Structure formats: C-alpha cells, structure tokens
Amino acid sequence: MTAVAAVIALVGSLFFAFGATLQQFEAVGAAKPGLLALLRRPRWLAGGASILAGGGLHIVALGLGPLTVVQPMGVAGLLFALPSAAALHGRRPSRKELSAAGVVAAGLVGLVLLVPVSQTPTHLEPGGVLTLLGVAGTASVLLWAGSQVASPAGRAALLATSAGVLYGATATLLRVLVDGAWNWWCLLALPLPALLALMMLQRAYAVGHFGVSFASLQIADPLTAVAFGALLLGEPLPTGILPIAAASLAAADTVALARASPLAARH
Template sequence: MTALAAGVALLGSLFFALGAVLQQHEAARFQTPRMLVLLRRPAWLAGAAASAAGATLHIVALSLGPLSVVQPMGVASLLFALPIAAAMHGRSPGRGELAAACLVSIGLMGLVLLVPPSSQTPQLTNAGAVAMLTAIGLAALACFGLARFSAGAVRSALLAVAAGVLYGATATFTHVVVGGAGDNLWLLAALPLPAVPALMLIQRAYAAPAGPDAPGAKSGSGERGRGHFGVAFATLQVADPLTAVTCGAALLGEPLPDHTAIAVAFALVAGAGIAMLARTTPLTT
C-alpha cells in the first residue's frame, strides 16, 4: 500500500505540473490577467481541471500511505513542470534550469521530511482564524506592493510568495476542517478568503513579463518573454508548505522540525535553486 500511495502521489504531481503549465501558458497572454477572461479560455479551464485532479489524487494517496511518503512525492511536480513548459514553447529545458529545479526539490524535500508528524486533533479558535487571516493578508499585501515596483523574475517571485502564503492559510483551514473534531465546519465559509486572492495572484506571477531585453527575445522587436514560469512555480512550491507549517506550529500546536540548523540549510538550498532559475532563459513566444 505504501508503494501504491507513492505512485498515486507521483501521478498527482504530474497533474499538478500539467495544470500549472496550462494556466501559465494562458495567463502569460496578458500582462495583467483577469479571472473573468481566463475563465472563458478552454486551455486555462483544462489546467484548473488538471490541478483539481492532482489535488484529488494527493488526498487518495494520503488515505493509502503515510504522510512521510506522500508529501515528498509532491516535490516532483516542479521537475515535471519545467520540461512540459519548455516543450509547449518549442524548446528543450536547459541544463541550468534542471539543475536549479533539482536544488529546489532537494531543499523542499528535506524540509518536508524534517517536519515531525502530529497525532493531535487540530483545533482553531475564532480569534486564531482572524489573527491568521490578518497576518497572512498583510504579508501577501506587502509582497504585492513590492511587486508593483519590481520587474522580471523578482516580480514573479514576489507575486508567487504572496500567493504561496495565502495558499498556506488555505491548507491550514482545510487541515482543520478535514482532521478536526467536526466543530470547525464554519471554516469552510472562510476558505475563499485566502484561496481566491491566491489564485488571482499566481496568475499574475505566471504572466509577469521578462521584459523586451530578456534572453530569447528578438533584438529590436519588442518581443516580450513569456514570463519566469520556473521562478513563479518554484517559489509557490516553497512558500505554500512553509506557511502551512508555520501556521500549524503557531496556531495548532503542531511541532516544528527538530533540527533547526539542518532545516535552515535545506531552506537555503531551495532559495539558491530559485535564484538560479531566475538567471535562466525565460519562456518566450
């Protein structure tokens, strides 16, 4: 059953990757993508369906095997996403991109494996929920504000951090609703508060142009890069679970990694991978 759980989780990661690539491919058509426009595009909807399938497979995998086996499989979505994205834009992924993706994956996998399992029932008070939404909202707003004065890979990364912290809050709410004692169902009504802005922000992160002078753009043509997909997706992959772990420790009493120095080292490895991705050739038309 453990091997089956790992296989299902790996398949879920493939669907997550495909969903992200399809959504980025459509969002990159607009410098400021609007959800009402994206919701009318079949390819973007197909990406949303693929992401939903990935989430469903992840839940199935968790029902079949332990968290320590299932969670690391989710890291593979970045390794799936970059080759798929490159193929959609008619090129092969560079060695630098794949090396950077491996660094991010190693760092994130190390962080995931260091988080000890918790056997207690998650409970979140009204005051805790409001405090979390306030803190997460302010953090996302700060990243969004900084992104407005940034460009290229930095803009993509800041928008992805904003989306990641909001998705981390969504994951915390979901964890309480699914694993709680049954008296936290009111949180279902609060789920859209972080989830909807997160969805909108990650589309902006996908669409953030690399600029007319980006590698791969034709000289003098004004052609814009199709965005730093690798940076946006990798940053989201790191910011989301880190936020969820932090919220779990601060509000739900769940344990933090035992070896803080090792956890910091893995976080630095993931950060170095994201920095490397920012220096690679962005997706171009």
C-alpha cells in the same frame, strides 16, 4: 499500500504540474491576466481541471500512506513542470535550469521530511481563524507591494510567494476541517484565501518566469502551513540546522533558476 500511495501521489503531482503549465501558458499570453478573462479560455480551464485531479489524487494518497512518503512525491511536479512549460513555449530547458530545479526539489524534499508529524486533532477557534486571515493577508499584500518595484524574475517570485502564503493558509483551514472537529468559521473562511491565491498566482504566471513562479509557490506553501501549524495549532517545529539548510538550499537555487530561465514571450 505505502508503495501504492507513493505512485498515486507521484501521478497526482504530474497532473498538478501539467495543469500549472497550461494555466501559465494562457496567463502569459493574455492581454489582461485577470481571473475573469482567463475563465473564458478553454485551455486555462483544462489546466484547472488537471490541478483539481492532482489534488484529489494527493488526498487519496494521504489516505493510503504516511505523510512522509506522500509529501515528497509532490516535489517531483517541479521537475516535470519545467520541461513541459518549455515545450509549450517552443524551446528546450537548459541544463542550468534543470539542475537548479533539481537542487530546489532536493531542498524541498529534505524540508518536508524534517517537519515533525503531529498526531493530535487540530482545532481552531474563531479568533484563530481571524488571526490566520489577517497574518496571511498582510504578508500577501506586502509581497505584492514589493513585486511592483522588482525585476521581472523578482516580480514572479514575490507574486508566487504571495500566492503560496495564501495557499498555506488555505491548507491550514482545510486540515482543521478534515482532521479536527467541524468548524463553520473555517468553512466560511476557506474560499477567501483560496480565491486570492489563485488570482495572485495568475499574475505571477503572466510575468513569464514560470520556473521561478512554480518553485517559489512550492517553497512558500509548505513553509506557511508549517508556520501556521506552530503558531495557531500548537504543532511542533523542526529543530536543528538541517531544516534551515534545506530551506536555504531551495531558496538559493530558486535565485539560480531565475537567472537560468528566460522570460517567456507573449504569444
């Protein structure tokens, strides 16, 4: 079943990546990249359906195989998303883009594999939920503020990182609901970071540097989930120099990806 789980997770990552490329294509072409305006675009909605399908397949894969096999498969989405987005914008991705994306993916796989898997049930008190929302919200606002004075590539990275922080908070709440005892506080809080993350991500996509946005999201989301797991759920952190090296490699080559990836023109 492990091989089946890996295949399902891989297909799920392709659905997620394709959905992201559709949403970015619509967001970068919108005069107003607000969520309400994008909800009226059929192709953006189709992208959302593809992302939901990818998420559903990822959950199925987690039910069939270990996290250490399923999670790295999600990174493959980055390698699929870049050429897909380039094709939608009528160009070919350069070798520098693809090589930088490959190194980012390698760093992410290394990081995911090095995170210890917790076997204890997760639980979050109401105070912990408020702490999670407060920390994620503060970090998101600071990243958004920094994006206002950054270059286009920097703006895309900061906005996507802000979305990744909020998605990491969402993943933490969802994990408590799935793995731990039923918690009304988590259920009520869940839509807030998820909706804010979606709005922030569309603003990142609208900038035009899709590869940078997608890579930044892929880095920030798991790192935030790991940090919240350690801070609020008492889960172990990875130790040693290897996790730091893997995260640094992914981050450094996101910068290289920003330099290699052209700004997408509005259509």
